[in-house]
Amino acid sequence: MKNFSQSALSYIEALENSSARLGAWETFSALGLPKTVDEVWRYAPLRELDLDHFEVRSPDHVPALSNFARELGERAGLVVRVLDGAVVEVTGALEGVNVECVESTWSSKYANDAFAQLNCALSPYTITLRVADGAHVVTPIVILNSTSTDASFPQVNITLGRSAQASVVEYLDGGVDALVVPLAEYDLADNSSLQVSTYQRLDASAWHIARSTGSLGRDARLRQAVISIGAHYNRSRNDAQFLGAGAENELRTTFLGSGNQVHDFRTHQFHRVGRTHSTLLSKGAVADASRSVYTGMIEIEKGAKRTDARQTNHNLLLSPHAHADSVPNLDIRENDVMCAHASSVGPLDELQRWYLESRGVTRPDAERLMIQGFFYEMLATLPSELAEVVERDLGETLHHVEIVTP
Amino acid sequence: MSTLTIQGLRVEVAGKEVLKGFDLTMASGEVHVIMGPNGSGKSTLAHALAGHPGYKVLAGSVVIDDIELLDLSATERTRHGLFLALQHPMEVPGVRPIDLLVAAGAPREGLRERMGEEARRVELRPEVLERFVNVDLSGGERKRAEMVQLAILQPKFAMLDEIDSGLDVDALGAVARRLQGATTEWNCGVLAITHFRRLLHELTPTMIHVVSEGRVVATGGPEMAEILEKDGYEPFRIVQK
Numbered sequence: 001m002k003n004f005s006q007s008a009l010s011y012i013e014a015l016e017n018s019s020a021r022l023g024a025w026e027t028f029s030a031l032g033l034p035k036t037v038d039e040v041w042r043y044a045p046l047r048e049l050d051l052d053h054f055e056v057r058s059p060d061h062v063p064a065l066s067n068f069a070r071e072l073g074e075r076a077g078l079v080v081r082v083l084d085g086a087v088v089e090v091t092g093a094l095e096g097v098n099v100e101c102v103e104s105t106w107s108s109k110y111a112n113d114a115f116a117q118l119n120c121a122l123s124p125y126t127i128t129l130r131v132a133d134g135a136h137v138v139t140p141i142v143i144l145n146s147t148s149t150d151a152s153f154p155q156v157n158i159t160l161g162r163s164a165q166a167s168v169v170e171y172l173d174g175g176v177d178a179l180v181v182p183l184a185e186y187d188l189a190d191n192s193s194l195q196v197s198t199y200q201r202l203d204a205s206a207w208h209i210a211r212s213t214g215s216l217g218r219d220a221r222l223r224q225a226v227i228s229i230g231a232h233y234n235r236s237r238n239d240a241q242f243l244g245a246g247a248e249n250e251l252r253t254t255f256l257g258s259g260n261q262v263h264d265f266r267t268h269q270f271h272r273v274g275r276t277h278s279t280l281l282s283k284g285a286v287a288d289a290s291r292s293v294y295t296g297m298i299e300i301e302k303g304a305k306r307t308d309a310r311q312t313n314h315n316l317l318l319s320p321h322a323h324a325d326s327v328p329n330l331d332i333r334e335n336d337v338m339c340a341h342a343s344s345v346g347p348l349d350e351l352q353r354w355y356l357e358s359r360g361v362t363r364p365d366a367e368r369l370m371i372q373g374f375f376y377e378m379l380a381t382l383p384s385e386l387a388e389v390v391e392r393d394l395g396e397t398l399h400h401v402e403i404v405t406p
Numbered sequence: 407m408s409t410l411t412i413q414g415l416r417v418e419v420a421g422k423e424v425l426k427g428f429d430l431t432m433a434s435g436e437v438h439v440i441m442g443p444n445g446s447g448k449s450t451l452a453h454a455l456a457g458h459p460g461y462k463v464l465a466g467s468v469v470i471d472d473i474e475l476l477d478l479s480a481t482e483r484t485r486h487g488l489f490l491a492l493q494h495p496m497e498v499p500g501v502r503p504i505d506l507l508v509a510a511g512a513p514r515e516g517l518r519e520r521m522g523e524e525a526r527r528v529e530l531r532p533e534v535l536e537r538f539v540n541v542d543l544s545g546g547e548r549k550r551a552e553m554v555q556l557a558i559l560q561p562k563f564a565m566l567d568e569i570d571s572g573l574d575v576d577a578l579g580a581v582a583r584r585l586q587g588a589t590t591e592w593n594c595g596v597l598a599i600t601h602f603r604r605l606l607h608e609l610t611p612t613m614i615h616v617v618s619e620g621r622v623v624a625t626g627g628p629e630m631a632e633i634l635e636k637d638g639y640e641p642f643r644i645v646q647k
Contacts, residue, residue, distance in 0.1 A: 350459055355496040355539075358456045359555060360484035360510035369509055373500020373538065 028117035077139030096135025133161035160192035175206035188220035202230035218244025225381035242276035257290030286322035415466030426620035442617035487562030582608035
């Protein structure tokens with residue numbers, strides 16, 4: 001039996017400047033792990049989560065990169081390799097981009113979030129990618145984020161200066177029987193533009209509990225994609241707050257569930273000021289006995305006139321034993337806004353499938369093409385250099401999914 | 407040389423019998439045109455032959471070269487040489503035409519170039535085929551995209567369900583010329599369902615069949631089109647007892 005708390009405390013004590021960490025640890029301890037009676041954790045198999053299954057420690061060696069990770073890296077201008085939350089290698093350089101590891105100061109922002117507190121207590125530092133004012137970085141940046149130990153708590157910040165532009169792809173792998181709790185913040189100064197895509201391919205035994213927050217200045221544009229394949233329980237909370245007029249957020253979240261996986265997606269688009277625009281597209285497919293939940297909140301502050309917020313959620317059922325829930329929420333305190341949501345849950349479209357078959361495509365190929373297609377639409381945010389590689393990888397994964405038509 | 411033989415085909419749609427004993431025989435390289443008023447069963451024929459899930463075959467036989475198509479899946483029917491170009495081709499988001507064609511059995515080698523060439527032959531901008539299948543395409547573009555699929559897959563027989571509706575005169579000419587070309591290039595048999603005679607300006611029919619109440623009521627040569635133009639379908643109507 002491992003002792004999570006003891007290993008966590010020894011880990012913290014070994015760090016420099018452990019007092020802030022201890023503060024976060026205490027907050028976590030006071031909060032305790034969430035319970036399923038709490039509505040936002042209703043779908044999580046938390047009863048199966050025993051922290052003493054995990055031990056917090058630094059990795060003892062740096063494993064070789066997977067072929068896929070290497071391929072991604074080869075197509076990037078800058079590769080930041082992160083192992084169990086710590087930077088182990090930075091390859092390449094891009095003008096106007098800096099990678100820094102800074103002491104985390106985030107704990108107070110996540111007062112009620114036990115997992116964020118765990119991250120703040122146990123992440124080695126905040127990995128900060130800083131893009132200078134006015135820098136237009138056209139070559140993609142790749143973060144290869146691996147988990148090799150029992151527990152990893154990567155903390156990543158991407159900060160774009162005024163009018164800066166960048167495109168970042170983060171790839172998560174590893175995590176056999178591990179707890180992976182990433183925390184990310186994307187800070188976009190006025191008129192900046194960030195494309196960020198997360199491709200989560202952790203081991204099917206991992207617990208993945210991730211949270212990201214985008215903060216958008218005036219006329220800033222955040223295009224974010226989250227593609228989730230791995231983990232036993234995959235929770236992905238992606239928030240955006242609009243701080244300046246003209247800010248725009250496009251968020252695409254997608255998942256493929258198989259086995260008895262649970263994919264639990266949460267979003268919160270908080271329009272604090274007017275003339276801001278959010279588009280959210282969430283699409284996922286559940287096979288076998290997997291299940292998914294999508295809960296999206298659009299919040300519009302009083303006075304945030306001419307806000308335009310839309311969310312769409314489509315779920316594909318690939319087996320009669322799979323299940324998908326969709327829970328859109330609106331909290332609108334202003335009248336002069338445009339707001340819309342739509343959701344659907346169902347099997348593959350029979351007529352689309354027939355159309356493909358009537359061209360001579362076999363049924364299994366037609367179904368695979370359609371499921372692939374369901375996901376390809378979600379890859380639009382990936383830089384073109386990397387889209388092809390991810391697409392291929394996703395295609396291979398889809399080949400192993402069993403489709404049971406009702 | 408192949409033969410397509412449809413015999414005594416009876417098809418039900420939404421509980422109603424629409425085709426009531428349809429017969430037709432045609433050979434490779436021939437152009438057969440099916441004309442008839444709305445509701446006479448023309449589109450039902452096309453969909454039933456292509457195995458559309460909403461159409462239930464009650465009786466009959468459809469044979470190409472001794473193979474009974476009605477015993478086969480939609481996929482196998484097409485692979486045995488019967489291709490349907492739809493009146494309203496479906497959007498399939500996320501699926502690219504090239505991937506569809508490869509899955510349908512087209513050789514990948516040089517495929518993009520061939521698609522581009524075929525697109526130009528029906529006056530379709532090739533870049534339209536870089537998008538997802540039929541997504542955001544106009545009605546006319548979709549029909550021309552169907553022609554590209556047809557030309558790549560080169561079936562023994564091509565059924566065209568109202569391929570002419572929604573096409574402007576120039577596009578119609580291009581499509582008709584492409585079909586005419588198919589009859590010689592790979593000896594394709596063309597079974598065109600249409601309301602309008604204008605398709606026949608550049609596509610020379612071997613036979614014209616008039617359909618009423620779910621069966622062929624008259625068959626003739628190209629001169630039939632003129633008779634229909636002059637007298638309409640009324641003289642061919644079967645009066646239900």
